[in-house]
Amino acid sequence: MILREFLYVDTDKVRALLAQLDGGIAEESRETERKERRTTVGPRSAAQHLQGTGSESYTNKSLGDALFPMLEEALESELLLHDISDDASEVDLWQTGELKIKYPPGSLVRLTAPGSLFDTRYAASAFASFGHVNVGLQGIGVSPSNGPQGTGKGKQSQQRPKPATKDERGIVQLEDAIPDFPEVGGTDGNTLRSFVRISKGVFTPGLHINLTPASGSLVSARLQEGRQYLDTEAEILFARYGTEAHVWTLVGSIGSYGTEETELPDMNFYRADGSIDRGRFAEAMNAQMRNLGRIGFIDLPQHPGFSLIPFAVYRTIPRGAELVQARL
Known part of the structure; x- marks a missing residue:
């Protein structure tokens, strides 16, 4: 097993x-058992002895x-x-x-x-945590790359978390949770936000x-x-x-x-009378998406x-x- x-x-x-x-899935079982013993003495109307036992078990389970x-x-x-x-x-x-x-x-x-x-949402959350840690360290006078820079109130960070913005539909973007922070090993808040934007295209959240x-x-x-x-x-x-x-x-x-297609699709989806051939238009758009999938730019x-x-x-x-x- x-x-x-x-x-x-x-x-x-x-x-x-x-x-x-x-033809179906059995998810219920039922078992019934009954034993009966009957003894008659004399006329039927005079005396009767009846002994019976019964049991029933019922199980209903996923x-x-x-x-x-x-x-x-x-x-x-x-x-x-x-x-x-x-x-x-x-x-x-x-x-x-x-x-x-x-x-x-x-x-x-x-x-x-x-x-x-892989989950783009988790990547954005992890990068945001990294950024907030760096902002916090700078706020107490510690540089992640160069060690302690002294303590005291005079070392407060000049960086502020990037305010969350909304797109035209009013949706807060994943990358907006990543604050600006001092560069660490060549990486800063803008770099990590760019990685999240790429992730959203390559792997849909x-x-x-x-x-x-x-x-x-x-x-x-x-x-x-x-x-x-x-x-x-x-x-x-x-x-x-x-x-x-x-x-x-x-x-x-x-x-x-x-897809194994390597050439860009033909975008000629017009009929002779100038109207759009809906079938050819859909295929042209799908071919464009297949091409984007071939180069890894969308989730295909x-x-x-x-x-x-x-x-x-x-x-x-x-x-x-x-x-x-x-x-x-």
Whole structure:
């Protein structure tokens, strides 16, 4: 039996697939037992002895952690789930495009590989904390780069936190939480705010998991909030798992592969009468976005990688014997 530590489970998708495979999901069990013994003496109307016993047990429970393993086993038994961990670790299969041919979009796959979490909101929060610490240190007369600069009231900071601004929709931007602070190692508040602005384009704010099964490849999945297990704040998740890579297992369906187009799209979407062809216009705009995704400027899969629509994300809990073997 495999013990799994789940980071994420999309219970809605898991239930929907199980219902299609098994015709429904049993989440209620009821067991009834009754024994009866009857003794009659003399005429029926004279005396009767009746002894009966009965019991009923009723359980109504959510399958919880057992729900996804049931789906995983059912998909494997139907030969619908493909473990691509070995294939994805081969650089040649990515470069030749054989992986895409073997596992086209829509394929149900399981991939185990090193991967890390990323959330632009957490990056902005961490940078803001760094900035506030530096502002605070300067306020008490300490320079992070040069050591103590003396104490006393005469060393108060001249820097002030950057006031939060709002865009045209009245939304406060993530980067505005980062204050201005004295340059530390070539980094200042403006530099960190620029990094957050770039992050917002490359990875739309939200929790992402990025697997790198082979050099130059990236398999990315956006973990939707409000699903089972993913019900905590980003700060807590990063405090638990950190920012370094761990070996994770993703199970889901392949969404799309990064585009191989290298030429800019044709923006001619007009008809002969001067009207706009809506279909050609949509494709022209999509081609523009694919090009931006190709160079990594927006949150789309980048060639040769692909996006994964996750059903579950977990890591395997090693047993005692496995730990001993790993130490050896």
